[in-house]
């Protein structure tokens with residue numbers, strides 16, 4: 001999978017991906033609207049070109065309050081995210097080229113007001129989805145929002161994701177309709193944030209194509 005060209009569908013306004021992006025952006029906008037006054041922290045896991053956050057922040061009234069860290073492995077995507085942030089004058093948006101599964105990349109930025117896990121849950125095993133959700137208790141502030149995505153193809157994991165989140169004190173704010181063609185969820189964390197585990201790996205990014213071939217279960221020992 002070329003994760004740079006994967007983003008091209010965002011430029012086709014009627015594509016599923018573009019519609020998903022608009023849903024994610026709306027959840028980000030609403031989450032920022034609801035944040036308390038003062039400085040805000042945001043982290044984005046496997047951030048790609050950052051089109052979700054960077055499509056909202058430039059025009060959002062809280063833009064100067066937000067310090068964000070986007071973690072993305074592909075340097076081409078990271079460079080585009082960095083350029084978009086620079087163009088918008090968002091000096092507190094940092095783009096890190098690295099493995100977003102590593103908790104160490106979030107040190108000093110969590111627990112955050114807004115945690116973005118978009119384009120991740122469809123690319124990792126179900127076991128790692130649950131494991132990553134458990135780690136989200138280290139990433140999300142009490143009262144903070146987790147915005148996540150997952151395709152709704154059969155077998156549809158979204159209801160199970162909601163269940164795993166609810167078991168861990170994440171309260172559902174919104175879930176896209178089952179027939180939307182994509183899955184986007186927003187959950188508010190009502191629990192006590194856990195301390196960040198140093199040096200942990202939350203998931204192995206397998207890729208949806210490799211998962212469909214059944215490769216994923218060999219990836220985590």
Ligand SMILES: C[S@@+](CC[C@H](N)C(=O)[O-])C[C@H]1O[C@@H](n2cnc3c(N)ncnc32)[C@H](O)[C@@H]1O
Pocket residue numbers: 003004006045046047048049050051052071072073074077098099100101118119120205
């Ligand atoms: C499906 S895309 C989602 C991008 C973005 N979050 C979005 O929703 O537009 C997945 C992204 O994860 C990146 N990626 C893959 N493995 C990664 C890893 N281990 N750490 C960080 N990023 C990774 C890919 O380069 C790609 O940009």
